[in-house]
Amino acid sequence: MSERVFHWPVRVYWEDTDAGGIVFYANYLKFFERARTEWLRHLGVNQHALRDSTGGMFVVSTSQLNYLRPARLDDMLTVSAELTQISRASMTITQTAQRMDETTGPVTLCVGTIGIAWVNAQTLRPERIPPHVVSVLQDRH
Amino acid sequence: MSERVFHWPVRVYWEDTDAGGIVFYANYLKFFERARTEWLRHLGVNQHALRDSTGGMFVVSTSQLNYLRPARLDDMLTVSAELTQISRASMTITQTAQRMDETTGPVTLCVGTIGIAWVNAQTLRPERIPPHVVSVLQDRH
Amino acid sequence: MSERVFHWPVRVYWEDTDAGGIVFYANYLKFFERARTEWLRHLGVNQHALRDSTGGMFVVSTSQLNYLRPARLDDMLTVSAELTQISRASMTITQTAQRMDETTGPVTLCVGTIGIAWVNAQTLRPERIPPHVVSVLQDRH
């Protein structure tokens, strides 16, 4: 496993499930967001502080998810985030949610590709990602 | 049924349920919020416009809910909102969620009492509710 | 506008927004789900009853969303659902969320392609969609 891939643990609570007895599919977008946020924080990029200092923010522009196997209440998941493309105005993060099965090893439950853009927080129009943020991210690419 | 009580229909979708097969209890706060918002809109009070014109907004300061019976996927609920107290800085809304049962009539699933305050949208500090809003609400009290 | 395209109104409430002041992107999956559910109900397909009678249920297997423009608090959206592919075990629904702008007409905020599979509700393993459901859907295709 490359060091370029960031991992974050996510526990499944009642709030995450639906009447099918499994994690509601829309909630994987929340799990993926948490891992991306912690990955950025790990790199020293604080989104709240960035918004105050630059007037801009990251927004999700595209999401593509494949739901392979269900997660259930009390499951402990590992969510990954890996930067797979970055340009001056956008980046792509590839992510997975896995459950560690004691007998078979890691089982991949969901795979996602998330497109991220940088926008002006007031106008929400696309702008260039602040150069020092691009530098930090490219060093890890 | 008094005219003072506002009613709003709410359908139960997958997003509202949990692995117990019923509506997740926290979501009644969302259902109650929708009914309060539509009640205010019905009285000509648009929260988004109010915030732009006055710099203030309503926030929930207290919530007290009793969960009596469960709601399930596809249930059609009727959510009520009734102003039961108003002062210069706060108000209390009493709310219920009911399901219409074909044989027994309305069945009350959840009863709530919601305390609302008015705050400055920037500082989030309590302020007086704009007088024209109080007037509109008191006329309906 | 073809009759094959189903439309459903969705109002934006506080619960749908995030600190960016706009609808949280994961919530478009909820809006799309509501429209698909109402489209199925419109065709006489009740998911809750189907599960009781057949032991199976529809699940989302893939989702692909493009977020084009933001929606905000109090916005009134129109969400579409159109069946664009169906086989014995799966189908594809193409969906949009639009806001009606008084001066420019409809503005598309989000476009999605949702892959749906039919599974055994206990084992969650893929099975064939009940034939009478396929028939109903194909008649509308």
Added chain:
Amino acid sequence: MSERVFHWPVRVYWEDTDAGGIVFYANYLKFFERARTEWLRHLGVNQHALRDSTGGMFVVSTSQLNYLRPARLDDMLTVSAELTQISRASMTITQTAQRMDETTGPVTLCVGTIGIAWVNAQTLRPERIPPHVVSVLQDRH
């Protein structure tokens, strides 16, 4: 601080906030649920396993929350759970969400009192809490 009080860290993500720029009030019920679940797990009570072995489950029957101060994106909160009453069929948990302020120490954002009942998972009718669970909880009371 008594050992009887359990604490659990909760980070605020985009999913938790609303257009007011603060944590959406309904989400404190989620934060409190996470802390209660981890408290039970800490005592060796696994809700998923309990449901399989006894056919019953805990449900929230009442909730009473006071929202004192707002939490914001990226805030790190500490959520407490303390068993303050238990009988054969129900219990009461008192909870708080606090933010650690570097200059002033802990700031209490939300205080809650949650009533919990034990129900048959199929019928959802109240039943007695399994005696071994009551024993475990009373030892910690």
